[in-house]
Amino acid sequence: MSELRWDDLRRWALLGATGGHDAQDPVDGLLAELSVAFLLTQGARVTLEPTSLSDQVIAMTPPAPPQLGAHPARREVLQALLSHPKTARENQAQHATLGLCFYLCTLAHMSRTLPLTMVAPVMSRVLDPLPAQATTAQLHALLDQLPLPLDALLSAIGPRGRWLLTQAPTWRRAFSALEALIVEREPRVSRVSFEALEQGLEALERGALSEEAEALRQPNVTLSQLLMMSHPSALRASLKGEAVRALFKRHRLDYAPWASLLQSDLIERIDDECRS
Amino acid sequence: MSRTHITTAPSEEGARYWEARWEKKRPLIELGMADLSLWLRDQATLGIEELRRGGPDPVKAIASRMLNVECKGVAERLERLAHLLGGDQERPAWMERAGEEPPRSAEALLDAQLLSIGELALLSRAFERLASFSFEQRVSLLSELGLREEPKSARAKPELEGRWVALSQQVERERGLLVRRQWLARLPSVSELQRARRAERSSSERPPPELTASELTASERLDVELDHQREALSLTLGYAWGSAPLPPASPLGGVLAQPLRAFEGLAPRRALISPLRDMDVAGSAERPYLVTHERPSQDEWAGLPWSPSLTHSRAGFERQVARSPWRAESPALISGGRVICHPVEGLAYLDASGVSASLSLPVQTAHRSRAERALLCIGGQGPVALVGEWRAEGLLALSLISERGRLYSITGGRIA
Numbered sequence: 001m002s003e004l005r006w007d008d009l010r011r012w013a014l015l016g017a018t019g020g021h022d023a024q025d026p027v028d029g030l031l032a033e034l035s036v037a038f039l040l041t042q043g044a045r046v047t048l049e050p051t052s053l054s055d056q057v058i059a060m061t062p063p064a065p066p067q068l069g070a071h072p073a074r075r076e077v078l079q080a081l082l083s084h085p086k087t088a089r090e091n092q093a094q095h096a097t098l099g100l101c102f103y104l105c106t107l108a109h110m111s112r113t114l115p116l117t118m119v120a121p122v123m124s125r126v127l128d129p130l131p132a133q134a135t136t137a138q139l140h141a142l143l144d145q146l147p148l149p150l151d152a153l154l155s156a157i158g159p160r161g162r163w164l165l166t167q168a169p170t171w172r173r174a175f176s177a178l179e180a181l182i183v184e185r186e187p188r189v190s191r192v193s194f195e196a197l198e199q200g201l202e203a204l205e206r207g208a209l210s211e212e213a214e215a216l217r218q219p220n221v222t223l224s225q226l227l228m229m230s231h232p233s234a235l236r237a238s239l240k241g242e243a244v245r246a247l248f249k250r251h252r253l254d255y256a257p258w259a260s261l262l263q264s265d266l267i268e269r270i271d272d273e274c275r276s
Numbered sequence: 277m278s279r280t281h282i283t284t285a286p287s288e289e290g291a292r293y294w295e296a297r298w299e300k301k302r303p304l305i306e307l308g309m310a311d312l313s314l315w316l317r318d319q320a321t322l323g324i325e326e327l328r329r330g331g332p333d334p335v336k337a338i339a340s341r342m343l344n345v346e347c348k349g350v351a352e353r354l355e356r357l358a359h360l361l362g363g364d365q366e367r368p369a370w371m372e373r374a375g376e377e378p379p380r381s382a383e384a385l386l387d388a389q390l391l392s393i394g395e396l397a398l399l400s401r402a403f404e405r406l407a408s409f410s411f412e413q414r415v416s417l418l419s420e421l422g423l424r425e426e427p428k429s430a431r432a433k434p435e436l437e438g439r440w441v442a443l444s445q446q447v448e449r450e451r452g453l454l455v456r457r458q459w460l461a462r463l464p465s466v467s468e469l470q471r472a473r474r475a476e477r478s479s480s481e482r483p484p485p486e487l488t489a490s491e492l493t494a495s496e497r498l499d500v501e502l503d504h505q506r507e508a509l510s511l512t513l514g515y516a517w518g519s520a521p522l523p524p525a526s527p528l529g530g531v532l533a534q535p536l537r538a539f540e541g542l543a544p545r546r547a548l549i550s551p552l553r554d555m556d557v558a559g560s561a562e563r564p565y566l567v568t569h570e571r572p573s574q575d576e577w578a579g580l581p582w583s584p585s586l587t588h589s590r591a592g593f594e595r596q597v598a599r600s601p602w603r604a605e606s607p608a609l610i611s612g613g614r615v616i617c618h619p620v621e622g623l624a625y626l627d628a629s630g631v632s633a634s635l636s637l638p639v640q641t642a643h644r645s646r647a648e649r650a651l652l653c654i655g656g657q658g659p660v661a662l663v664g665e666w667r668a669e670g671l672l673a674l675s676l677i678s679e680r681g682r683l684y685s686i687t688g689g690r691i692a
Contacts, residue, residue: 027320033394035401
């Protein structure tokens with residue numbers, strides 16, 4: 001039986017499973033905790049005996065204790081962040097943040113160390129129109145509020161990624177900013193895109209290719225549609241940069257911050273992953 | 277030790293019926309439950325705060341989806357969640373039926389929303405594990421999803437053995453539907469009474485049906501008693517739409533002339549009284565119950581599966597919820613106590629061991645004080661047996677049975 005207190009569970013549930021804790025599967029952990037809470041309010045005496053339905057359910061998903069962040073403070077910062085007028089420089093910083101995280105998460109998922117539930121919101125965030133931007137000070141204030149599983153991420157992306165992050169501490173901050181944005185601003189991940197993304201990533205891992213990559217060059221393809229394509233070649237092509245550039249242009253987004261990322265050896269690393 | 281006594285084995289016809297019914301609906305329900313699982317994961321991923329911001333409409337949308345895939349039970353739960361998200365202060369029918377008050381504070385509202393998600397998550401996870409469940413658990417879960425046994429299937433079954441007596445009647449209105457809930461108990465046979473007397477003479481407790489008490493752990497003993505209680509009790513439901521009258525009721529405290537037939541696999545057991553067609557009001561009005569004037573003897577009343585204490589009865593309820601957490605009602609039969617006016621708990625039942633529990637009554641607020649006074653008059657003097665239901669929030673009193681075998685039912689604000 002979990003030792004989680006109801007207050008903690010309530011905060012965790014409000015925040016969502018992307019809110020910063022290192023459970024094996026935070027989504028299942030959260031749902032299991034809520035199930036236990038429901039059982040207890042129904043009057044069940046939850047014991048560890050194999051005959052009861054509740055125990056069987058709980059036995060499947062031992063809940064992990066959450067590590068909660070300072071959620072309300074983050075919301076305040078975000079409010080300030082959203083109300084601030086944009087500048088070109090801040091736009092660039094924001095795009096770089098998102099772009100970096102897109103690749104890191106993809107990489108981590110491909111190496112099977114980050115669950116899809118962590119990756120999908122990042123994908124969705126990047127592929128939707130970007131939110132209003134922050135000043136540097138506000139961004140830093142935001143970052144200071146965040147308890148992030150950076151260690152987990154570092155181990156997920158391997159030695160090369162770790163080296164990159166240690167060389168560029170601002171990237172680490174950028175990733176933190178993105179995590180906050182996911183928690184606060186992420187539009188709900190639709191079932192369709194979720195499934196398509198999963199299929200896409202799985203096929204990508206198998207190295208499958210298709211002429212559907214051509215679809216990316218069609219003028220009417222939106223970024224969301226890209227994600228919904230079931231074939232992995234779309235995603236693979238997007239990693240190459242060409243399609244991403246076109247799509248960003250269509251969304252009137254500033255592509256420049258992405259360019260350096262797309263040229264970086266991170267891309268090679270991803271391509272290597274795909275090939276292997 | 278064999279654990280086969282833990283759940284009641286299904287009849288061959290019952291197992292076949294459920295197999296066929298499940299196979300027919302399986303593709304649709306699996307599709308729907310997969311959708312529910314993904315939807316729940318989305319909510320957990322993004323946080324319930326997102327759901328709260330979105331208001332009731334997105335939840336109503338997924339509820340509609342559940343109706344389309346014949347998961348009516350899930351749809352009803354989602355409707356409840358949508359109601360909670362909408363912040364509607366009007367008490368909906370499902371709350372009235374469960375005797376609940378709408379959550380007033382923001383915190384209570386949030387808790388209710390979270391628990392609602394928890395219930396859906398439990399349903400979803402249980403469904404993923406359906407294949408590993410016992411027959412009883414499978415039937416219980418599928419019934420909660422919305423796949424229920426049809427009355428015509430129950431009518432085709434053999435009659436339940438024994439003589440049955442109506443212990444309580446409760447009439448509730450749920451939207452346009454009038455529902456009468458009636459607990460029936462099987463009276464002990466002559467041989468059972470003789471066995472009980474012999475056991476009493478040898479100053480030992482009544483043994484469980486299959487195994488002696490000394491061979492069982494405490495929880496196994498509770499399971500045996502639950503099974504025994506389930507065999508001895510049945511819940512029947514009667515319906516009427518709009519202003520139509522309910523079908524005639526069986527006489528309270530009188531022995532039923534008609535046979536009972538049970539739905540398969542549900543705990544507590546659901547049954548219908550033949551030949552009355554519970555679901556068909558128009559037909560039932562022309563075929564009233566046969567009224568008998570036979571009343572149970574004091575020995576027969578004493579032979580019902582009474583719990584000796586509130587603690588014991590409550591433990592059985594907790595066990596029942598752990599076995600199948602979906603059913604709101606669980607019968608409570610406790611003997612040897614009396615009704616008191618507790619300084620803190622208000623109207624309460626004090627059992628023979630000195631433990632008390634607050635009683636809620638199935639009456640409107642306007643009639644409550646009158647009903648309380650009547651109950652104190654009936655049950656305040658000496659030992660009286662209580663028939664009620666355990667609910668998540670406490671003990672609901674339905675009837676009292678005096679030592680002389682007279683039954684007083686709390687129905688619609690009157691003590692009959």
